[in-house]
Amino acid sequence: MAKISKRSNRSLRKIIIIISILFFISITINIIIYLKTNSYKNNYNNMIEQLNSITSSKEEKEKEYQKVSERLDLVNNIDERTNEVKKDFFTKAKQLEDKIIAGESNEKIVYITFDDGPYYLTYQFLEILDEYDVFATFFTIGDNKDVCYDNRSEDCSGMYALEASKGHTMANHTYSHGIWKGLYDSPESFMYQVKLQENLIKDRTGIKTNIVRFPGGAATAGGYKNRIIELLRENGYGWINWTASIGDGGNLRDHNVGWSNFVNNISANIEVLLQHDYNRVTLRILPDEIKYLKEHGYHIFPLFYESNMVNK
Ligand SMILES: [Zn+2]
Incomplete structure (x- = not known):
């Protein structure tokens, strides 16, 4: 009986050691998985943030561009309007010149x-x-x-x-x-x-x-x-x-x-x-x-x- 009990004691210790090792391995794997997942998560979050900032800065840029092109249109129109005013002015100035030269105006x-x-x-x-x-x-x-x-x-x-x-x-x-x-x-x-x-x-x-x-x-x-x-x-x-x-x-x-x-x-x-x-x-x-x-x-x-x- 003593022999049997000694053997079973030894097997029990072996089992406990094996279980402990397995337990540690499992914990380590879990920790590794946790850390990896976390770093992936962080990376992923960073990427989302970057993406968001890119999208919002693109929207801002588009808004700025819109504003600038509106202003540019305004300037172009002013040029066009100025040219029209000038053209009109020169036409009238020419008519006045013609009259002065013809002696019809003082x-x-x-x-x-x-x-x-x-x-x-x-x-x-x-x-x-x-x-x-x-x-x-x-x-x-x-x-x-x-x-x-x-x-x-x-x-x-x-x-x-x-x-x-x-x-x-x-x-x-x-x-x-x-x-x-x-x-x-x-x-x-x-x-x-x-x-x-x-x-x-x-x-x-x-x-x-x-x-x-x-x-x-x-x-x-x-x-x-x-x-x-x-x-x-x-x-x-x-x-x-x-x-x-x-x-x-x-x-x-x-x-x-x-x-x-x-x-x-x-x-x-x-x-x-x-x-x-x-x-x-x-x-x-x-x-x-x-x-x-x-x-x-x-x-x-x-x-x-x-x-x-x-x-x-
Ligand atoms: Zn000169």
Whole structure:
């Protein structure tokens, strides 16, 4: 009996050991399963969160995009509306010009034009034009305009867009203005500089120019003048000189001289006034010029292709 009991004791211990081992194995497996499941769960939750955030940010982006495109539509419509208003305005201005030229109207028109810019001072010219609610025409060039001639530490490249955004007429005075530097070497060299400036203005403002002023005036082109005019016409351009000037293209420093030049030059019923937006004398007398012109019955208009003053 003692033997049997010893054996059964041993078997019992074995069984207990085996059961214990199995128990530990099972616990370990469970723990592993639990941990694994948990990490899967965490991963899964993270993925859901990420997905949610992606979806919501996509929705936000779509909303933003919607807002932006609505604003863009508004801007495009404003452009369209502005163009319509301009077209309407130019049609009426042309009708008025026709009547004045035919002697059927005593009204008067002046086109104020600024050549060779933009310059650093152009900002102040624009402010005065704004203040008096006047639109002008800028015959711009492009060479070296990333620095302003009259303040070389400044950048003039943004000025084209500013002039255009205020509704002034953007016109073409060639890119280089290089009267002594090959501009008038041939009709083609002239047209090349016109195209360069056309592209620059198009890039900066979205506007395609269609009025040219020859640097120095059309006579400066000498024997090439007629061929250049032909090429301009083929490229959709009209050209214009000026009928009045205050002589500010060179070294005009005395505002009294500038003022008397101005007063002595303004007399016709339709005037095209040549000035330069770098000259401080011009800047100083511009408000008085505008007042004088208005007091003397002049309508101050921006130039347009259809105008009788633009040669085609
Ligand atoms: Zn010029």
